[in-house]
Amino acid sequence: MLTKLGVLGSAMAFALTTTTPVFAGTAEVIHWWTTGGEAAALKILVEAYEKTGNTWKDNPVAGGEAARMVARTRILGGDPPTSMQWQVGAPLMALAEEGQLNDIDAAAKDWDKLLPKVIADNAKFEGKYVTAPMSIHGHNWLWGNQAVLDDVGIAMPKTWDELIASADKIRAKGYIPLALGGQSWQEIFVFESILIDVGGRDFLTKVTYDLDDAALRSPEMLKAFQTFAKVRDLVDPGSPSRDWNITGGMLISGKAAYMIMGDWLKGEFVAANKVPGKDIACEVFPAGGKTLVFGTDAFAMTAVKDPAAREAQLALATTIMDPVVQKEFSLRKGSIPPRLDVDKTGFDACAQIAMGEAAEGHLFLVPDNVTDATGIGALVDQMTTFLHSNMTPEEGMTAMADAVAATR
Amino acid sequence: MRRFLQRHVSQIALSPSLALIAIFLYGFIAYTAAVSTTNSKAFPRFDNFVGLEQYWRLFHTPRWHVAFTNMFLFGGLFLLVTISLGLVIAILIDQRIRAESFFRSIVMYPMAMSFVVTGIIWQWLLNPTLGIEVMVHQLGFTSFRLDWLTNPDTVIWALVVAAFWQGCGLVMALFLAGLRGIDEDIWKAAAVDGIPAWRVYVFIVIPMLAPVFLTVVVLLSLSIVRAFDLVVALTNGGPGVSSDLPSVFMFDMAFRRTNLGLSAASAVVMLCTVLAILIPYLYAETRERA
Amino acid sequence: MSAPTDAMPRPARSGWLTSRRSKAILKRTVLYLLLALVAFFFAGPLYILLSTSFKTMPEIQSGGLMSLPHEPTAQAWVTAWGEACIGITCGGLKGYFGNSMVMTIPAVLISVMIGAINGYALAKWPFPGARFVFAALVAGNFVPFQVVLAPVAVTLRTLGLFGSVEGLVLIHVIYGIPITTMLFRNFFLSVPNDLIKAARIDGAGFFWIFFRIVLPLSPSVIVVALILQFTGIWNDFLFAVSFSNPSSAPMTVALNNLVNSNFGVKEYNVHMAATVIAAAPTLILYILLGRYFLRGMTAGAVKG
Known part of the structure; x- marks a missing residue:
């Protein structure tokens, strides 16, 4: 039995010593990890958790919105799950302000030292942790099919100007320059990297966090729209509405040279026997922007009163933050651990880059988790409307600024 | 007491249903209207009254205008296509054909499919790298393009075709039943006078089907209001926001943008619009019969 | 051409x-x-x-959707029914079939019964305002269900039915009343009034006439209502996902988890087999009862 525990042994020991479960509880957890790679990662967490003597009751709901809808309806119905996948930051605070979350400080004594400040700050309500971060995913990654790049005779671009300049050469060789799935949640990664490109981290902050009217109508913004307009010509006609994984297939199979997508795309490389960082080059884009836009997989703890359920929550929080669980989980999901002190061996080259960026404080929490959802939503709507229209950059910029202004 | 019971027995029999409907439909509509005057975010709360601010915000949201216009575009096209083709197919099947039950079943089976499944199927079919386009290419017509799903100007047709595929069977069955109920003598009289069949249909038979139109319009309008599943499965509102519908907008505002107030305002506007169109129609039609 | x-x-x-x-x-x-x-x-x-x-994944990826399978295999069906992984549980759709039945059958029967009585009352025992009541029933139906989720959740909580099968049945019954009432009312309008008048003169009451005279005349419209309600409730996803819990989740919830997952490789063959399995009961119902369905219509069920 002990040998079976393998790498998870320390997880169990850690959990046992810190929480000493008096009651063996059951944690019913709502999450949206329903596919193969996600489930493999989730199993690491579930197995480690069940070794603490608690029971995991799985409640998967495909699709983040649907899962959040279910969670919210359950809370309104007076039957909250023990824990649920929920983003950090503003969405979490909205729940906490309604008194719908429990704090887990009893299990989080040293988390301030273990987590990057941006995550710690956004996982706390009134100074107390209300969620446990499982892993983080970077968004503004540029991926390049190395074989295609070699064939064209170019290196990975560092800036948007370089990327656009290389497009003609790529097309001349019969490749599609940029694989893009034309759905707004995918397109926003491209747009954000352009914002970093034209004005750096400060500009990205002003536009996407502050929704600053002056920034939204600035010369930098016009430049961003001019670049974004060129994206229309970088993609193939099949782009609109295409799923991200089918789009990823175009990069992997060498139909397209580049793709901008979050690092979960690595799961597709591995499935196709491609090595991230070697067969598929990776780069936080634009290079030198000192900004890795990221989102968090975290489990919020609902306001359950039952002592056994409380214990189950604390044990879950402890398990999630266990360094071995964090490592094994991220290895399978293609993410990186939020804990900065996790052993880095075994991670691929791209994950190493991401962990380096995190250590240097370049993390930038995804605007969805910071900004008023209606405001950033209006921005996203206008971004995607612009891309799928013939609007000029000037028109696009004005329409976006006006739409955002109307939400105030 | 007994006489009272006897006299009012139908009201008494109806009253439990009416009470439930009063609460679960009208009560909740009122509740939604109340939420729309608040600044509710993730959860409904009534301590933050903002008057009509959400409505002002709604009418200044470009995406709402797209969704609202699409409701008329999609609804109009869907009603037009489904009613006219449903009627034509019913007339074709009514020509004393062989294997009638076979054709009837084929047109009707999609009704058994949910909008989710319908959306998924048509997404596969209209997908340029997977579906009909590939098939036509394999037949040798390599310049053929079917870009309904990827072209913002035509994406609404993808929704119309899928919804038509699912809903036509019901409409056909309703019209077929109506045609079967029409007196045979009309046809005999028309034959004697030498009136061509199409004229009999246009000027005599179709006007006689008027009551069927009420049922058809009500049922199809319900599909339009509830087309949420179809849009999410087929286009997810894209490309851009070009195939957005009020129900999708409402869901997004409530559950992705966590702005219940705005979501409720859009629901109220949509409900009022639909009822403004339907109530006069309902009123006129029920009047003739009752 | x-x-x-x-x-x-x-x-x-x-x-x-x-x-x-x-x-x-x-x-x-x-x-x-x-x-x-x-x-x-x-x-x-x-x-x-x-x-x-009936195809394998490699064949789908190479050949598009239209060709016949080269080497037909039922593996996708086996997977969809009993093996496909939804989250960390790999049991396919089979565990959810019973949940769907337990929810659908009572909800359908009750809502059809209520609709029949309502329709009969409105059509054959009219009272001042009956027309208004009918219009109100139909009109209120146009509320989009997404917005009533919150009040329904709170109401179910108050009744102590949240997350239970009974709660789901109740919701489906209530939101089925307008449609079934409309169907039955429109059908009963075409039942001759003389029959009922004669019975009333003989002293027969409301329910006696309903069960002895009206219902025996209307097997066809009952079938119509049964089919429409069964299809609607069996296929419902929104209420199912919101008001069930993992142990009472019906088939549509599992199908959505299987087919609608955003991340990961899409197994089209399994998805399509699962789609057919989930729709099978309604399809079978249409095939078995399709004849009655049309007969029901012909008898005037929905002639307005």
């Missing part, structure tokens, strides 16, 4: 077409051609669902 259709209206010159019989044959040919076109449009998607579900 356009040439033959152009020629049709004026066939006068070509001798054999002028005779009445050949005209009739031509008409029939055109009729069956049109019907074949209609059948092709409606049956095509079912063909693709079925043929793809």
